[in-house]
Amino acid sequence: MSALTFTLRQKAVQRIDVSCLTPEKVAGMSLDQIRTLPIHQGNRQVSVGELFAVAGGVSDELVFSGCSQLDHVGQGMSTGRIRVEGDAGAYVGTAMRSGEIVISGSVGIFAACGMRGGTLTVGGNAGDFLGGALPGEMRGMRGGLVRVLGNAGDRAGDRMRRGAILIGGNAGECCASRMIAGTIAVFGTIGERAGYGMTRGTLLCATAPDRILPTFNECGTFELGFLTLLFKQWATLGAPFAELSGRSPRVQRLMGDLGAGGKGEILVLR
Amino acid sequence: MGLIKFAGGKVFDPENGVDGLVQDIFVRDGRIVPAPVSGESISQEIDCRGRLVMAGAIDMHTHIGGGKVNIARSMLPEDHRGDLLARTELTRASCGYCAPGTLAAGYRYAEMGYTACFEPAVLPINARQAHMEMGDTPIVDKGGYVMLGSDDFLLRMMTAKQDQRAIDDYVAWTINAAQAIGIKVVNPGGISAFKFNQRSLDLDEQHPFYSVTPRQILKVLAQAVHDLGVPHPLHVHGCNLGVPGNVDTTLATIQAVEGLPMHLTHIQFHSYGTEGDRKFSSGAAQIAEAINANRNITADVGQIMFGQTVTASGDNMSQHRNSGLASPKKFVVMDIECDAGCGVVPFKYRDKNFVNALQWAIGLEIFLLVNDPWRIFLTTDHPNGAPFTSYPHLIKLLMDKTYRNAMLGTINADAAAMSTLGSIDREYTMYEIATMTRAAPARLLGLKDRGHLAPGAAADIVVYREQEDVEEMFARPEFVFKDGTLVARDGRIVEVTWGNTHVVRPEYDPAIEKQLKPYFDRYHSIRMENFKIHDDELCECGHGSKAMPHDCRYKRVR
Known part of the structure; x- marks a missing residue:
């Protein structure tokens, strides 16, 4: 077929x-x-x-020739698969419930906003507000898995509630801002003000950040057992995500944002 | 413009006692005229055979303009994203379900056969904004009730024991300055008390700062409205909105005005008892009995409907109390200068929720237990109880007992068991519906030339195709004429016109400005002269709208 x-x-x-x-x-x-x-x-x-x-x-598989003007790819989809050969525009996979979207190139702003389930894979870079909340909405992504092989823009995971965002490259400013829960992993560097307004959730950094907001408290270094399980789960996701499998779960733990309850955590791999 | 004949329709015109008689109606230059003498040529004939003909409907309490509606709009982009209204050759794009944009509001009202809408909460300081928004609402006529009762100036006057004459002057000055058609009071004194950290203020409770009680405020304002001859009685949103047990407050409020005319708005929210296991019960029977017994009292219901909406009110006290119930979880409660406050809380009424289901039943009980359709009005307090687009559904609930009982069977079973709704046999007749949506609101507001179909009236005429399903019938009238122009056909806009703004101009002693000017200079953010809205500002939107003054001291004899 x-x-x-x-x-x-x-x-x-x-x-x-x-x-x-x-x-x-x-x-x-x-x-x-x-x-x-x-x-x-x-x-x-x-x-x-x-x-x-x-x-x-x-x-049940749709294939688009890519173009950065192509907005709302797979919006609200709940089954099947969409492939884009090349770039896609804004709002890719917004409010997606299930199924799979694969973009070989880069995507614009607000990708995976309010996503509830399914998987989104971006071969290139993602714009701002990846897995975030649409303006006015109280919750961002609340389920599913997003993989970005390149870099993500600012405010990745804004108001995120559940699910996982894996960023192979660097994340922009205010990564995990106002995050409510869920997991974000950044394999490259993170920009300024990561975790701004973060209430709960986990931001995992494979590369040690240059600076952390003063509203994050250093809590020491731990070996967290759950990371071993998490890395094992990511073993099937390809490079660079699979490379953590088997690695020591030793992390430096910082809790914050103390301006917003301070139950969030930034984990820096050691 | 030639002579238009509405031929052979069944006419429902309660103001003139016409109950379904087959009559011809003639219209020239936007007005209804007597039947022409023979030989006069008819330029257009509208075939109304097998159709129902009524005057344009009037919504006498709907939040369509002013600060809080705009806050609701900007607070709920998801409401706007989720309900897009595409532009057509005729109409402009708009959006919004529970807090629609001005354009969507005007189009949808006209499509349903409404030709006039009244914004009930125009804060004096926000009146300019309210008129700008209403001016940008197409087709329908507009008007506003200006809000007093928690404003610093009035409370100071009352504390200083100034006489009723001076208060009358201030009230009249405010109506003129704000270009309003009536006076509304919201949680009398309570909005102000909230700013002094009070979280409730009962009818006879002293304000924590000014030496006044809500009862005194109601009394002086009702007296002022009466003294000035403003046709619309004092429009009252009472104390303790939404609090179980507030039925006693409401009954006391009815007595507080000592026989003066008073309109109790969204009375459903003020009719709660404390019986039963959950200490929440219907007070509808007591309220209806009190309305039936006190001929000075009118009320609109503020029916709730299940689904997503947004509550927008000047009552910062009750909105602050309800803020924890916000869905989605966001709200605004704010202070508005010396005037009042406001609160906007998005809300989702759920049919399986005991309280919401009982609220739904209480509203319907009040509709059905108040005997006189001239004194009970069809509203959902848009958007507080539900968006106005639910009116056809509400009419069906009132007119069709079988349908109503079927709906009663789907709501929360405990609430249904607590309600007497199922035992009420009354079904509204078409004549009663025409009364409560046309003739009665026009009379209550003192609109001589609206809400009826006698010669001299404005040609706001709606023609309904007679149908089994009244919801469908009222949702999509076959023809809607506004001032003699066909504006909607089969529920689609066919021409966009711009309505006018209805106002009253009570007289006052200009000496009141000697008190007001230094007050404005000292406390307000704008000067007194700039505070007043001039006639030409009402047409600033560029649609040619103008002020339509109505007489004070005018009483239509029934």
Whole structure:
């Protein structure tokens, strides 16, 4: 069974909202029906067929030719798989419930916002507010797994409630800001003010940060048994995430943000 | 403009005692006119055969403008993201379900056959903002009740024992300055007491700073409104909103005005007893009995409907009390200069929750137990009980006992068992619905030319296709005319017009400004002269809206 492919007919000049194209929304439709679906480009409504060449068979796998103007990829999806060959735009996997999204390139802002389940893999970099909360919302990502092989922008995991975000490269400023619960692991460096307003949750740093907010308290060095289990779980996730498997769970533990209850933790691998 | 004939419709016009008679109605230049003498040509005929014809509906208590609505809008971007209204050739884009933008509010009201809406909580200091927002609400006519009763100036006057004449002047000055059509009081004195760390203020409890009680405040304001001849009685949101046992407060409030006209708003929230295991019960029967017995009292219900909404109120005390129940978890309670305060708490009413389910039943009990449809009004206190878009559903609950009892069977079983709703047989008639949504509000507000269909009235006319399902019928009227222009057809906007602002202009002794000017200079953030809203400011939105003054001391004889 071949995948259902959407190839942009020409370079997009306006942003395209592809939230109408998820495996469950196109399930049971013929190619012609899919081509006539309404889709928003900029402030205009057009049909899918005008923007994309649609090919392939009926499938629960959708493949898009990548473009940084492609917004809302897999928004709210609850089944199947979406692949993007290249970059995607903003709001990738927002409020996703289940299934899998794989982006070979980079994604824009607000990826995996309010995500509830499933997995999102980004081959390149992610923009600001990865796994965060949409403006006005009280909770960010609340389930699922996000893997970013490159760098993440500012405010990764803002107001995050549950689930895991793994960042292979560096994280920008205010990583884990206002975090409520969940796990963020950063394999590169973290920017300034990590854990700002963090109430609970775990930020794991594979590389020792240069500076930590003064509202985080040094609590000493520990060998935490749960990390052994966590690393083992990540063993199937490929480099660099799998490389921790078998490593000593010895970490420096810092508790904070004391300005927000101080039950969050930054763990720095030793 | 030529002569339009609405031919052969069943007319419901309670103001003129017309109950479903087949009549023709004629309209010229936006007004209803007598039947033309023979030979006069009719330029347009609307076929109303098999249709119901009523005046445009009037919502006399709906929060559509002013500071707190804007706070609700900005606080709930998820409400706006989740309910988008796309632009069409005619209408502009808007959004929002429980706190809709001004455009969505105007369009949706007109699509449902509403042609006038009244914002009940215009703080004097926010009146300019409220009028700007109302001015940007398309199609419907607007008006506002200006809020007094917790303002520092009045409480100072009362503490200094100034005489009623001086207070009358201040009240009249405020109505004129704020371009309002009535006076509202919210938790009399309580909003101010909150600022002095008081968390409740009962009817006869002394304010912690000024030597006044809520009862005295109600009395002087009701007296002032009466003295000035303002048609709309004092619009009262009483003490202890939402507190179990507040039925006693409400009954005492009814007695407090000593026979003066008074309108009790969203009375459902003020009709709670303390019986039963959970110390929360319905006080609807007592309230309805009191309304039936006291002809000076009118009330609107403030029915709740299940689902997500947002509560926006000037009552910072009760909103602060409810803030822990916010869903989603965020709220605003704020101070508004010398005038008052406000609180915005998003809320989700759940049908399986005992309290919410009983609130739903209490509202319906009040509707059905108050005998006189001229004195009970159909509101959900939009958006506090539910968005106004739920009105057709509410009408169906009132008109259809079988449907109502079926709904009663789906709510929290303990609440259903506590309620007498199931034993009430009353079903509202079409005539009674027309009364409570058209004729009665127009009369209560002193709008001579609205809410009825006699010659001379404005041609705000709604034509409904007669249907088995009244919810469907009231949700999508076949034709809606606003001032003689067809604005909506089959629940879709077909022309966008801009309504006017209804006001009253009670007279006062300008000497009151000798007291007010130094007060403004000393305490307020703006000068007295800038505080007053001029007529031309009402049309600043550029839609050609204007002030429509109504007579004071006008009493329509029933």
